[in-house]
Structures are given as structure tokens and as C-alpha cells.
Amino acid sequence: MSSSRLCWPTPNGLPALGPSVIMAACVLLLVISASAVELDLVRLFTAIPRMFEFASHLLVMPDWEYLPTLGVNMLQTIEMTFLATSIALVISLPLGVMAAANASPHPAVFHATRNLLTLMRALPELVWALVFVSAVGLGPLPGVMALSFVTVGFMGKFFAESIEVVDARQIEGVAAHGASWLQLRTFGIFPQVFPDFVGTVMYILDHNLRAAAILGLVGAGGIGYDLVMAMRMFDYDRLLPIALSIYVVVTVLDRLSDRFRRRLI
């Protein structure tokens, strides 16, 4: 309906009405919220020298003796990511089937699962990590729990969405052979959604690695704890290696998953 009004040029040469109103509303929203973020250009500009000063602190010889510990903690972060993604994958496969309109056993199950998944992914990992840390104590366990919990919410939703767009004729073809309920899903739906699923898992793995790198902030294991400690203690000789290692690991996984996805899809 709005396809003609959303694009320019317009017949009369004036800016289109709809976009102008939306843009004005956005600017207004920004102006109103400016005071809430304590936006202060003077403060922003006076902070620039301090930012450079901070950056110059980073350029010190790294603490070489710390590097093995860094490696161990980074490995822990990667392991947490992998474990949490695997747990979430196992849980969200059945949930994804139940939350897809065309594969769910019953409409009631479909709506219940949908809402459950929405609730699970509503709060960020760090909030759950805070809660789980105070429930089961410090360490990687609450981190893995929080990560898998939130990830199930996302993965289940993505799985359900890919299941919902499969070709119904292929399912019918399998059904015509007298396939049972489970066989229908395994041989009718699953082969069609497999590439999508792999893409989703790679995306989630990527997301979880970033999340796991900061979960340590609340004591839920991984490299984040070292990061905060280095920050609080002004251990600049550790800060740069930590930040660099996060950057390298995230980038490597990013490139790997890009390549893997392109090969598969």
C-alpha cells in the first residue's frame, strides 16, 4: 500500500510525506532522549585527549608471563561457547518442531512453545548469568547455563521459522508412502531445512562466542573476568593482549563460519 509513498522521487517533486513524518519523529525522539543520555558535546570533546591518554597507556610491553593464563582462559571461553551451543542445539530441535505451525503436533502446543521461546530469549545472557551465578556459585557452570538458556530461545525460533517455509509438496510426497508422524518430519522436512539449520547454528555459535567473552564480567567463567580485573587494577600490560585475543578469536570464527556457510549453501 505504501510502496509508492515510501520511495522517491514523488510526482510533485516534493519530499514524500510518509518518510518525512517518520524522519521528523525520529529526530524528535532523539532530541527528547538527549537529556536522558546526558549528551554533552563539551564533555565529549574534552574526553578526546583523555581517550588518547588511555590509548597511550595500552601501548606498553605486554605481560609475557600472563600469556599462558590468557590462553587457558580463552580456551575456557571457547569451550563454554561450544558446550552451550551444543546443549541448546539438542534442546531446540524438538522445541523448534513444536513451534512451527506446519509441524507442531497441536495448535495449543504451537502457541505455548512460541511464547516459551519468546520468554527465554527476552532477557540478555548477562542477566541470566547474574541470576545463575547467585544460584550455583562462580565458575563456568552458570555461564554455560545462561548461554544455553537464552540460545534455546533464539535457536528454537530460527528453526521454527525455517521449518515453516518448507515446500509442502515434498512432505506430501513422503506422506503418500505412508510415513509415520516422525518419519514425515525426519524425511519430509529435515532434509529441506538442513542447510538453514547449519547457517543458524553457525550464526548462534558466533553470537555465543561474543557473549561468552563478556560473561566473566559477572563471574560466570571465561576471559571476561580477566578483562574486568585488568581494567579495574589498571593492568594495562594485560589489557591489550586480552582485547587482541578476543578480537582474533572472534574474527577467525567469523571468517570460518562465512566460508563454511558458503560451501554448504
Place this chain on the structure above:
Amino acid sequence: MTAFEAVRPPLPKKPFNPTPVWLSGWLALLWVIVHDLELSFETLAYGAQDIVEYFSRYSTPDFSDLSRYVELLMQTLATAVWGSALAFVVAVLLSPLASRNLTPNATVYRIARETLNFMRAMPDLLLALIFVASLGLGPLPGALALGIHTAGFLGKFFSESLERVDAGVYEAVSATGASRLQVVMYAGWPSILREALGYTLYIFDRNVRMAAVLGLVGAGGIGLALHDTLRMFNYNESAALIIVILVTILIIDYLSTWLRGKLN
């Protein structure tokens, strides 16, 4: 019978099914990880009762301080709005340079790409820590951190969309003698307007979630309040805060889903 079988052509060899190998490798890896992280799911199972007891402490949310929570929430939302706006501006400026078919030359393309990659790779909480150190406490460093981190995502999405636009559209506009900037403005952005708005909404959605936890590093908002109440074992207030955050995120989630549906 045997003679009949003899004339039957030999069946091709059954192809090797690698699934069990992958599956067992995967399980072995998980086992090693569980071992290495020293996770014990047994204690978790034995402690189930304690955990149930622990969560029952959240059962009586205390909304007596609601007006303060709402104020903090507004600050959180403002942080997300400004972060998304910053990300949008940076992404709009950088993404034409980072898309293969609109970039002026290969060097600019590489630089823009790597800048976006770098912004994406730095976790926003780490950026927030750095900005808090140089700007002082408050929501402003949070908004900056969100903006820089998500500009990396938004720029990548935008440039991928710009690369997917049919080459004929660009050719048609440049055939009229349009400059590079005019090609971007009159062929690039109008073609991907819907997609771009959808991505921006998605990023805003994400930024609201993140803004809710940025308070942990002193970057303002409701996250710090939650952290404090949990530290002080004020579970009733924590429960109220969690509910406030949850409701807000759900509302924003539904709103942006609805808006995105409208856009398509």
C-alpha cells in the same frame, strides 16, 4: 535360484555414512570439554532442590520503588535510541564504501571492510568499559559503545544489501551522468530502503537488550540497579526489576516485529 542370482548385476557399494563418526566425535569433544571445565552435572542435579528454593525467593516482587525503575528504564531506552542512531549514521556513511560495486577503489573498500570488522569484533561491554574510563560514569559512554559496536553489524548488513542490488539499477542511474554519490543516493538507498529499515529495527531491538546490562560496567541504566539488588540479596526488588526489563523487552520485541511485518 543360484543361477538367477548369478546374472543379477552386482549392486554398487553402499556409500559410507559419516554421520556416526561425526556424532561420536562431537560427543567425545563435549565430554572432554565438560571434563576440562570441571562441570559436574551431578551436583547440579543434587542441588536441584536448593535451586528451586533459591528461585522461590524471587516469588514476591517488590514494586514499591517503581518510579525510580521507570526512570532508569527511560535512561536505558534513551541509551539504546542514541546508540542505534549513531550506528545508523556511521553505517550509512561507511557501507557504500564497503560494498564492492559502489566503492571508489580497492584500498578504500578494504579499509572500510576492516573498520566494520573491527567494530563488530570489539564486544560492546569492553568498549563501554573503555569509554567509562575516559568519559566518566553515565549513559553517554554506553550509547557510544553500543553505537560503535552495532555500526559494524549495520554497516555489514547494509553493504551486503547494496551488493545484492541488480547491477542494471546502478547502470541506469549512472547512464544519466550521475556522480558516484548520486548513484548511491538515487539507486543504492532507495532500492534497499525496506531492508535497511528492517535491519535498523533489529539492531534497535538488540540494543535495548544490551543497554539493559550496560549498567554493570557503570554505563547507566537499569542494569546497575539489578546488579546492586542481587549483590545485596534483595531478591524481591531484583524480581521487580527483572519483570520491568522483561515486559519492556517483550513490548519492544512485538512492536518491532509488527513494524517489520508492515515494512514487508
